[in-house]
Amino acid sequence: MLAVGLGAMVGANARYMVTFWSVQLWGARFPFGTMFINVLGSFLIGFIVGRFPLSEEARLFLVTGILGGFTTYSSFSFECRQLCIEGQFGYFAAYMIGTVVLGLIGVFAGGWLAR
Numbered sequence: 362m363l364a365v366g367l368g369a370m371v372g373a374n375a376r377y378m379v380t381f382w383s384v385q386l387w388g389a390r391f392p393f394g395t396m397f398i399n400v401l402g403s404f405l406i407g408f409i410v411g412r413f414p415l416s417e418e419a420r421l422f423l424v425t426g427i428l429g430g431f432t433t434y435s436s437f438s439f440e441c442r443q444l445c446i447e448g449q450f451g452y453f454a455a456y457m458i459g460t461v462v463l464g465l466i467g468v469f470a471g472g473w474l475a476r
Contacts, residue, residue: 364418368426376431391452392440395433396460402432403464407471 376398383394406428409415415423437460444453 364422368422369430372427372430404467404471407468411472412475
């Protein structure tokens, strides 16, 4: 539990910094930060699991803790809902498809690169 908790603290703070940075760079109209975080997190999970034989403690710290705290599926779901409520159906479709497709590409690319 300590490994997961410490990792989640690192991941959540990294998520906050990336989200803050993306809003400063691109604005808040489209959730670029969350999409980037989910794609990068997918890539890193694929790469780490595919490349490194991890002990149970290391896997809990890196994958469950850091990357679980870093990726943002609940934020993704909430932002999809907000885009629909606001009638931004084009952004909704781009965000949903982009996150899922690029996330899958990220996890496969990470695993491929690890090999």
